[in-house]
Structures are given as C-alpha cells and as structure tokens.
Amino acid sequence: MTTDRSHEIPYFSEAESAEVVASRTAPDADARLAKVYAALVRHLHAFIKEVEPTQDEWTRGIEFLTETGHMSNDWRQEFILLSDTLGVSMLVDAINNRKPTGATESTVLGPFHVAGVPEYENGGNICLDGKGEPLVMSGTVTDPDGTPIAGAKLDIWTANDEGFYDVQQKDVQPEHNLRGIFTTDENGHYWLRAIKPRWYPVPDDGPVGKLIRALGRHPNRPAHIHIIAAAEGHESVTTHVFDPDCPWIHSDAVFGVKESLLGDFKHVDDAARAAELGVANPFWEVVYDVVLTRA
Amino acid sequence: MTTDRSHEIPYFSEAESAEVVASRTAPDADARLAKVYAALVRHLHAFIKEVEPTQDEWTRGIEFLTETGHMSNDWRQEFILLSDTLGVSMLVDAINNRKPTGATESTVLGPFHVAGVPEYENGGNICLDGKGEPLVMSGTVTDPDGTPIAGAKLDIWTANDEGFYDVQQKDVQPEHNLRGIFTTDENGHYWLRAIKPRWYPVPDDGPVGKLIRALGRHPNRPAHIHIIAAAEGHESVTTHVFDPDCPWIHSDAVFGVKESLLGDFKHVDDAARAAELGVANPFWEVVYDVVLTRA
Numbered sequence: 240m241t242t243d244r245s246h247e248i249p250y251f252s253e254a255e256s257a258e259v260v261a262s263r264t265a266p267d268a269d270a271r272l273a274k275v276y277a278a279l280v281r282h283l284h285a286f287i288k289e290v291e292p293t294q295d296e297w298t299r300g301i302e303f304l305t306e307t308g309h310m311s312n313d314w315r316q317e318f319i320l321l322s323d324t325l326g327v328s329m330l331v332d333a334i335n336n337r338k339p340t341g342a343t344e345s346t347v348l349g350p351f352h353v354a355g356v357p358e359y360e361n362g363g364n365i366c367l368d369g370k371g372e373p374l375v376m377s378g379t380v381t382d383p384d385g386t387p388i389a390g391a392k393l394d395i396w397t398a399n400d401e402g403f404y405d406v407q408q409k410d411v412q413p414e415h416n417l418r419g420i421f422t423t424d425e426n427g428h429y430w431l432r433a434i435k436p437r438w439y440p441v442p443d444d445g446p447v448g449k450l451i452r453a454l455g456r457h458p459n460r461p462a463h464i465h466i467i468a469a470a471e472g473h474e475s476v477t478t479h480v481f482d483p484d485c486p487w488i489h490s491d492a493v494f495g496v497k498e499s500l501l502g503d504f505k506h507v508d509d510a511a512r513a514a515e516l517g518v519a520n521p522f523w524e525v526v527y528d529v530v531l532t533r534a
Numbered sequence: 535m536t537t538d539r540s541h542e543i544p545y546f547s548e549a550e551s552a553e554v555v556a557s558r559t560a561p562d563a564d565a566r567l568a569k570v571y572a573a574l575v576r577h578l579h580a581f582i583k584e585v586e587p588t589q590d591e592w593t594r595g596i597e598f599l600t601e602t603g604h605m606s607n608d609w610r611q612e613f614i615l616l617s618d619t620l621g622v623s624m625l626v627d628a629i630n631n632r633k634p635t636g637a638t639e640s641t642v643l644g645p646f647h648v649a650g651v652p653e654y655e656n657g658g659n660i661c662l663d664g665k666g667e668p669l670v671m672s673g674t675v676t677d678p679d680g681t682p683i684a685g686a687k688l689d690i691w692t693a694n695d696e697g698f699y700d701v702q703q704k705d706v707q708p709e710h711n712l713r714g715i716f717t718t719d720e721n722g723h724y725w726l727r728a729i730k731p732r733w734y735p736v737p738d739d740g741p742v743g744k745l746i747r748a749l750g751r752h753p754n755r756p757a758h759i760h761i762i763a764a765a766e767g768h769e770s771v772t773t774h775v776f777d778p779d780c781p782w783i784h785s786d787a788v789f790g791v792k793e794s795l796l797g798d799f800k801h802v803d804d805a806a807r808a809a810e811l812g813v814a815n816p817f818w819e820v821v822y823d824v825v826l827t828r829a
Contacts, residue, residue: 251791264751308604494546
C-alpha cells in the first residue's frame with residue numbers, strides 16, 4: 240500500500256541535511272530537474288550553515304520573498320529586479336553569451352524593449368518630440384576579421400532626457416519615441432539621430448528597493464542606449480552603449496556595465512557640421528562599432 | 535553631486551561576479567545584513583555557475599518564485615512550504631536547537647499550533663467528538679540526570695483520524711478538539727487521553743506541490759503528535775512523537791522525523807485496563823518521556 244521508496248535513506252540531521260533532501264528525488268525524475276534541484280539544495284544549505292540564521296531572521300527572509308511576490312504583477316516584476324540587483328541576471332547573460340575576444344559583448348535586455356517598432360533609413364531621427372540634446376550615433380557592423388556586414392539590423396531604443404522610456408510615459412511621449420530599427424548599408428555602416436539619454440532609477444518603492452538602500456546602494460542605472468544587432472548567418476547580440484561620464488557608471492544598480500560597452504560621447508560645437516547632419520548646434524556624437532560572430 | 539563610492543570596484547565579469555556584487559555594499563551598512571547578503575550572493579552565484587541555466591530556465595525560476603508569492607496569503611504560506619520541502623526549515627530548527635546528548639530533540643512547529651487552549655488535569659480527554667481509535671499517552675519529564683520535573687507544561691495538539699486539525703475543519707470539529715495543556719505531577723508524570731492521529735498531506739495544489747511531484751516525491755507527513763514542553767529554569771522544546779508504523783515514516787515531506795522522536799505505539803486489547811483508564815477497548819498506548827536541559 241505504500242509508495243515509499245526510501246527505507247534506506249537516513250532521517251534528517253544537521254550534518255547530512257543536503258544529502259538527505261536531495262536523495263529523496265525519485266530515480267525516474269527528469270534528469271535536468273534532479274540535477275538543478277540537488278545543486279540548489281546543496282548551495283542553499285551551505286548558505287544556511289554559514290550564516291546560521293535565527294528563527295527571526297528566517298521569518299524575515301520568508302516575509303521578504305512573500306512581499307517580493309506580492310509586488311509582482313503583469314507590469315512590475317520584483318523577482319526580476321531582485322535577480323538584477325543580485326547580479327544574477329548579468330551572470331546568466333554572461334554564461335549564455337560567451338563570445339570570442341573582439342566580439343561585441345552582451346548585457347541585459349531590460350524590461351523596456353518593444354517589438355514591431357518603425358524601420359528607418361540611415362540618418363533617420365527617432366526623437367519624435369524634439370526634446371533633449373541632439374545626438375548623432377553611427378558605426379560599422381563587421382565580422383571579427385573586420386569584414387563589413389551589409390544588411391545587418393540594429394534595433395535601438397533609449398530613455399529620454401528625463402530618464403523615461405515612451406512606454407513609461409504614454410500620455411507624455413509619442414508612441415515609439417526614441418525607438419527604431421536601422422539597416423547597415425553595403426559598407427556595413429549605420430547612422431541615426433536621437434538625443435543623449437539620461438540615467439534613471441530602477442523601481443525602488445518595493446522590497447528590493449528597501450533592501451538595496453539598507454545595503455547603502457542606490458537604484459540608478461547609468462545613461463545608456465540599447466542595441467540588438469542581428470545579421471543573417473551571425474549570432475545576434477543584445478547590448479548597451481554607456482555614457483562613461485555618467486555619475487553612476489561605476490555603480491550600475493544591475494551591474495550591466497562592461498569596459499567594452501563604454502561609448503565615446505563627444506560634445507560637438509560646429510554649426511556647419513550640425514547643418515550637414517540635420518541637427519541643432521551644439522550636439523553630441525558617438526561612434527559605436529559592432530562585431531558579430533558567425534552563427 | 536555623486537554618491538558613488540565605488541570608483542575602484544571593477545565592472546561586472548563572469549569570473550568575479552560574486553565579489554563585484556558583494557563589494558558594492560556600503561561600509562556603514564548593518565554588519566549582519568552585509569554578512570548575510572555577501573554569503574547569499576556567493577552561494578547563489580556558485581549555484582548559477584554550477585548549473586549554467588539557460589535564459590528559459592532562468593525565466594522558469596522567476597515564474598516559480600512569482601507563483602509561490604501569489605499563492606501566499608494570510609491563510610496559506612507557500613514560501614514556508616517551499617522552505618519546509620527543501621529541508622531548510624528543519625535545518626534552521628536544528629541550528630537553533632542544538633541539544634546535549636540525551637535531551638529531547640526538536641522538530642518543526644508547523645502551521646497548526648494555537649495559543650490559549652484549555653488546560654486539563656492529568657488523564658483529561660482532548661478528543662471532544664468521540665471519533666477515532668482511543669489513545670492513552672503518558673510519560674515523565676526529567677532533567678538530563680533523570681530528576682523528575684514537577685509542574686512542567688505540555689502543550690499537545692494533533693490531527694484527527696482523517697488527518698485534519700480542528701482549525702482546518704471549523705464546521706466539522708469542535709473548537710480545540712485534540713488540543714490541550716497538561717502539567718506534570720510531583721513525580722514529573724503526565725498522562726492524557728486522545729486518539730491515534732492519521733498522516734496527512736501538506737497543501738499540494740500550488741507551485742511547491744507541483745515541484746515535489748515533478749521530483750517524484752509525495753506531499754505526506756507521517757502521523758504524529760505535537761508537543762511543546764516547557765518548565766521553569768529549563769529550555770523549552772518544540773517536537774513531535776511519530777508513529778513508526780506509518781507508511782510515510784521514512785519520507786516525511788518536510789524532513790521532520792528523527793530517530794529519537796519515534797514513539798512506541800502499542801495496540802492494547804485489555805477490557806479491564808481500558809475501563810480503568812476510561813477508554814473503549816481495544817485502544818492504543820504510547821509512553822513518551824521528555825528530557826529538558828537547564829536554561
């Protein structure tokens with residue numbers, strides 16, 4: 240009458256706690272699940288044994304996780320924010336996007352990507368409301384050996400000069416403001432007009448915000464422009480170009496910054512060149528080349 | 535204008551991920567929080583590096599935690615259930631209740647303890663609805679050297695013969711059915727009448743139930759009687775007495791069983807003794823002594 244398969248398994252003990260728990264998994268359970276669960280139990284029990292939480296601390300941990308769940312809904316994902324601020328999202332991104340030296344490195348996608356945005360000719364201006372300091376962005380997409388890739392698509396999006404994406408300010412910004420898809424020409428070249436984005440805080444009015452403040456951290460992400468670059472026969476890359484002069488560049492709340500993703504943002508005061516590019520003078524300029532590995 | 539204190543901290547890298555994250559904590563943060571957070575980051579990153587989750591697996595992890603939060607409310611605590619089924623609750627209990635050899639060992643409190651229940655004279659019957667097989671429970675509470683402790687309080691509660699506590703069946707069972715507080719006499723002795731409890735499943739209609747089924751585990755707890763024993767000048771102990779013949783005794787869903795907590799449940803067919811004890815014949819008898827250490 241019993242389905243108990245575990246007569247040989249010892250009872251729980253502090254010393255063998257992780258082994259006892261993991262040994263309870265049935266031999267015919269999904270092998271990947273069994274492996275992940277056993278590793279989770281081993282690392283989690285090692286954590287508990289290292290910090291020796293009091294019963295009150297355990298209760299506070301349960302309460303923190305519960306509040307994090309209750310804060311999450313279709314518009315707000317507090318567990319992703321927890322993963323981001325713990326550096327876990329960047330670690331998973333790094334593991335899944337190991338690139339050969341010289342290839343453009345990846346960083347987090349973030350929650351503000353939108354599918355189905357307008358495609359522009361090179362030189363198109365994705366700033367639809369004329370607000371902010373003009374920025375001209377350009378570059379070349381190449382193979383690791385420097386061969387230009389024609390027809391590569393660059394899906395680009397950015398916050399405005401107040402640090403908000405269009406989807407966060409539907410009543411204020413035009414739809415698809417500061418978003419667009421560009422295609423490299425026969426020389427692998429792209430260029431567009433936008434504005435210099437501002438840094439912004441991740442949502443910090445929930446349990447994760449409270450935790451990072453208690454750690455003496457701030458919730459800010461340094462100013463950046465998002466890019467997803469894709470070309471036939473190549474691995475896509477999801478990345479950012481960061482403004483190295485942003486005050487938060489060394490302390491991104493979600494650890495997204497990599498040395499290779501720092502852009503060279505130049506302030507240009509040149510009325511003739513501004514007129515030629517079709518922007519107000521003075522303006523900002525950033526050149527950012529992308530290197531895609533072959534699929 | 536910037537509060538950035540971290541110019542010397544390197545950017546994120548897969549190799550140094552945990553160190554980068556932990557080094558972001560401010561020097562003046564609460565020392566205990568900083569220690570627990572650094573340990574959490576180190577063990578969590580080690581787990582991620584060991585299992586190398588795909589992006590899809592990471593997403594499933596986020597979804598699992600979110601569902602676990604959404605399942606939790608004032609009446610149902612799915613994160614405690616997760617902690618229980620991971621063996622974490624028992625581990626925290628073990629760490630906080632290390633006892634010298636010979637002292638009664640602790641196990642989990644569980645969610646069904648109720649404060650302010652009736653106090654009974656020795657021999658009192660806590661079964662208020664007459665349902666189930668009668669059980670006589672007795673024992674002695676002593677110091678580790680065997681000295682009886684008079685006036686020790688035993689707070690006792692148990693599920694009924696269908697595996698439900700009174701608080702789970704408010705329309706079916708009388709209030710405080712199978713609950714009561716007993717006090718040891720001048721010889722440290724206690725005794726009471728109750729019924730033989732049945733095993734029961736932990737709530738398994740949520741994400742935690744789904745997970746343990748996927749692992750090939752069942753949700754059942756072996757039949758047991760709860761005790762909190764307390765005496766002036768002594769450490770209290772929160773524990774269970776388990777029925778060693780229960781089919782789930784080797785596979786408690788929450789890992790609560792310890793060898794020393796197995797009771798010796800005897801089936802007695804003795805009409806004279808039953809009459810003497812005031813129970814129907816046949817009946818069950820369990821003797822369980824409790825050893826409390828000095829505070």
